[in-house]
Amino acid sequence: MTIDLRAPDERDLSFLFQADVNVGQEELRRVVDAGRVIVAVDETDVQGWLRWGLFWDEIPFMNMVFVQEHRRGEGLGTRLIQHWETQQRVSGHDSVMTSTLANEQAQHLYRRLGYVDCGCLLLPGEPLEILFTKSLAG
Template sequence: MVEVANASQAEIDWLVREDASAGEAWVSRCVALGEYLIAREAGEIVGFLRFSRFWGRVPYMDMIRVLPGHRARLLMTSSECDESRPQDWHRRNGFSETGAIELPGLQSVPEVFFIKRIA
C-alpha cells in the first residue's frame, strides 16, 4: 500500500536529489510551507508531488515524480462536461472518455472522466 504524507525536514536530501531542477533553497522553502507530498511504499520513498499556490490560495501542481518500477500504467483525469477545450486537449493527447458522474450540490454540470494507458 502506498502512503502519502507531507514531506518533513528528514526528506530534504532525497528531495534535493530527486527534484534536482528545484535546488536546495527552493526545496527547503517548499517543505517549510508544506508544499511537498511524499509517497512511501513499504517505508521507502517512491515519489513526490510539489505544488504551489496561485495568488497564495489556489493549489497548482508544479512537479510530480514517481520512481521507475513504481509508476502506474494508467492515467485518469477529468473535466466538467461543458469544458470543450480541455476535453479536446485530452482527446488530441491520446485520452479516451470513460464515463461521467453527476455531483449534485457540488457542481452544476457532470464531471467527464478520461483515461490513457501508458507504457
C-alpha cells in the same frame, strides 16, 4: 507493500534534494516548510512525490508529480493527485490547476482525472505548455 502519503520528514528531504532537480535546495526547503510537498513512502524509500504552489497567489497549482520508474502504472500518481485535491478541497479551494508540456504523457492522466485544458504557454525554444484546471466543486 503499503505506501503511505504524508508530509516529508528530514530523511525524505535529503532524498528530495537529490531527486527533485527542478528546484534549488533553499526553495525546496521553503516549500516543504510551507506544507506544499507530499511524499509517497513505503517501509524504506520515497516512491513518489507531489509539489505544489499557488497560481495568482490563490489557486493551488501542481508544479510536479513524480513516481519512481519501477512503480509507474500502479495507480500511485493517481493517489498522490487525488490526495492533494482532497487536501485543497478541505482547505476551502474550489479549483486546482496544473500544466504539462504538449509532448508529455502526463496530460492523458490529467484529463482522465477530470482536468480540462484551459490555455497554453509558448515560451521561446520550448514545446507548447498546456494549462489545465479542475473544479473541486460537487
